[in-house]
Amino acid sequence: MAEVTPTKQRKASTQPTLGFGVPATSDPHHFKVTIPKGNGGKVQISEYLGLQAQSDEFAVIDRVLLARPRWTKIRSEVQRTFNARLKAHSVKPSSWKVGDNMVDRLLGKELCVLAWAVEDMDMDKTPVAVRNWLALRPEERWWLFGMTAMNTGGMKDGEKGWRLALRHALGDVAQSDLLKPRSRKIVANKYQDPRLPMLDLFGG
Template identity: 35%
Template sequence: MSQVKTYGFGFNPKETNHHFLIEIPTGNAKITVYERFNWDQDEQVSDLNDKDKKVILSKTKWNKVKNVIKKEFNRRLKGEGLSAGDFDSYYVPLERLYGKELMLLLWAIENAEVGVIDLAIKNWLGLSPEERWWLFTMTNASTGHYSDNRGWRIALRYALTENPVDNKLAGSFVQRLF
């Protein structure tokens, strides 16, 4: 059986056109993440609209999280028998569920101090993928546009950056409740 052709982090346009796209400019320019519903193999810039922007993040903050994200997603892609992804291109697509998880972490740190990003990463890693998807859905429903810095977006920042991690309580949030 041959390996399925995917782009970026697990995105297979033969399954769905719904994906997230990270625009990673060179230098210190900010990164932008879009949620998209169209895929054009040849020209990705044709469908980059302001209404589809989810976050604009400083390169400093991006550099603090990108390797952890890459490691987490590639571990799971390997388990699914898919090719590993990398953030080495100007445009990097992500399968929609990976994109939702990415957004959760990026929304949490977009207006946070750089010094709390490590705590946000630990808390993000402590959530199961399903918990990340649910939190994304709740946040996106009310404050999903990049300029919506209120409500659930603020709650995410506090939940992931000010909630201390206790290594004795390893496991998912739901497991810790019971």
């Protein structure tokens, strides 16, 4: 009998997933990115609470509608970043397609942070927002999602509170105080310029 290598062992123990890392279980908590066929349509990002929902009425939360040109500006970098994370955990990668795209609940939160930032941003600033989003650690993105979602996490909340703060923090290069390099070491990868600063949104 052939010896089982560590790589094969990891693959054998990997649980089946759907889309970008969503467990293939009964009604998991996840996000869904719905991409229309026509270029004139908008991309919708919704959160499905699954078994965590208190009632059917609150089982789905529509988080943001993104104009197709704005989605086009961010989709490739988001896909590369998410797939790098999935591969690091021996989870199969995925790609965006027309229709419904399932996204892991944590990755979905991170995507919302970027989508909220760029939804009404000047298009010329979108690449800056993507770079600054990449410079954030995952747990920083989760924190930003949590703070934003508490009061301004719906599709009609784009012009107030944390949604406005995200737009300026990620897209406004004049925010020099937020873009100061942090003292900790930045771990570089091929998707991220190691010279990029970290947004100083957390103390310490």
